[in-house]
Amino acid sequence: MSELKQLETFVAVVGLGSLSAAARQLGVVPAMVGRRLDALEERLGVRLLARTTRSVAPTQEGEAFYEDCQRILADLTEAEAAAASGSGRARGHLRLSAPAGFGRRHVAPHVAAFQRLHPEVKVTLDLSDRLVDLQRDRVDCAIRISDLSDSGLVAIRLAENRRVVVASPAYLAARGAPRALEDLQHHQCLSLGESQSRGWSFVVDGKPVNLKVSGALECNDGAVLHDWALQGLGLAWRSLWEVKDDVSAGRLLTVLDDCASPDYPVYAVVPQRRLLPARVRLFIEHLRAAYAAPGYWD
Numbered sequence: 001m002s003e004l005k006q007l008e009t010f011v012a013v014v015g016l017g018s019l020s021a022a023a024r025q026l027g028v029v030p031a032m033v034g035r036r037l038d039a040l041e042e043r044l045g046v047r048l049l050a051r052t053t054r055s056v057a058p059t060q061e062g063e064a065f066y067e068d069c070q071r072i073l074a075d076l077t078e079a080e081a082a083a084a085s086g087s088g089r090a091r092g093h094l095r096l097s098a099p100a101g102f103g104r105r106h107v108a109p110h111v112a113a114f115q116r117l118h119p120e121v122k123v124t125l126d127l128s129d130r131l132v133d134l135q136r137d138r139v140d141c142a143i144r145i146s147d148l149s150d151s152g153l154v155a156i157r158l159a160e161n162r163r164v165v166v167a168s169p170a171y172l173a174a175r176g177a178p179r180a181l182e183d184l185q186h187h188q189c190l191s192l193g194e195s196q197s198r199g200w201s202f203v204v205d206g207k208p209v210n211l212k213v214s215g216a217l218e219c220n221d222g223a224v225l226h227d228w229a230l231q232g233l234g235l236a237w238r239s240l241w242e243v244k245d246d247v248s249a250g251r252l253l254t255v256l257d258d259c260a261s262p263d264y265p266v267y268a269v270v271p272q273r274r275l276l277p278a279r280v281r282l283f284i285e286h287l288r289a290a291y292a293a294p295g296y297w298d
Contacts, residue, residue, distance in 0.1 A: 006043075007069050047059055071138065094280065095138060096124065098127055099222065101129075107143055110290050141284065143269075156288075157267055161240065162240045164254045167236070171234065172253060184200075199213060202262075215235075
């Protein structure tokens with residue numbers, strides 16, 4: 001209990017910028033606030049606040065610790081409210097990350113719908129094709145499209161997904177269609193920035209094959225690769241959800257279908273499975289229900 005009071009006191013002092021203001025909010029004398037802060041810094045072995053007679057401000061370590069404490073106290077408040085009411089009501093700040101293209105089309109609309117259902121939740125959605133570190137970036141849940149079987153991450157499967165190699169009819173008319181994986185070395189392959197070193201994945205005779213590809217163009221935004229493929233600038237390895245409309249319309253053609261890539265499902269990735277805050281658990285359930293709706297991916 002004393003350790004919790006130390007955290008509450010630290011958050012109050014940083015948030016209000018004053019020991020006396022924090023003391024008034026907490027209903028204690030300023031001397032008690034000072035003793036709690038001293039005890040907290042001594043227990044952690046780090047200076048969290050730069051204090052003078054006129055001002056108080058967090059150190060660099062204190063700023064990082066302050067954000068963690070805010071999150072811990074908010075989660076505790078939510079857990080207590082859920083336990084007391086038995087309703088599992090969602091509240092607090094939900095921080096999400098998703099790939100840019102997929103996030104715009106298949107996460108952002110559901111975020112808005114979820115927030116309308118749970119008005120006590122504030123949502124921050126970061127759309128980026130970079131691989132976020134959930135702990136370092138303080139992300140509650142990341143949506144990823146990948147093979148996570150060996151990643152060690154806590155991943156909850158949301159939907160199936162398949163990747164295909166596509167190109168425009170104009171590109172294939174000019175360069176010919178690859179008939180085997182070895183033919184890719186003679187083609188312009190449009191790669192997703194940092195993933196180029198990992199290559200493209202296929203299945204041959206029931207076994208996974210990872211093939212490094214090369215080309216004159218690469219970008220860390222999948223939507224740009226899609227556009228380049230439509231312009232006839234090369235082959236692209238894209239998720240079927242992204243290109244299926246263009247394939248159906250004949251603007252893009254699939255190649256190497258006999259070497260279909262292994263399954264790349266859509267996952268929700270969380271730091272831990274146990275004791276998920278209600279806002280995270282309910283959002284994951286919301287997404288899974290949306291993706292499972294009949295005809296959603298058609």
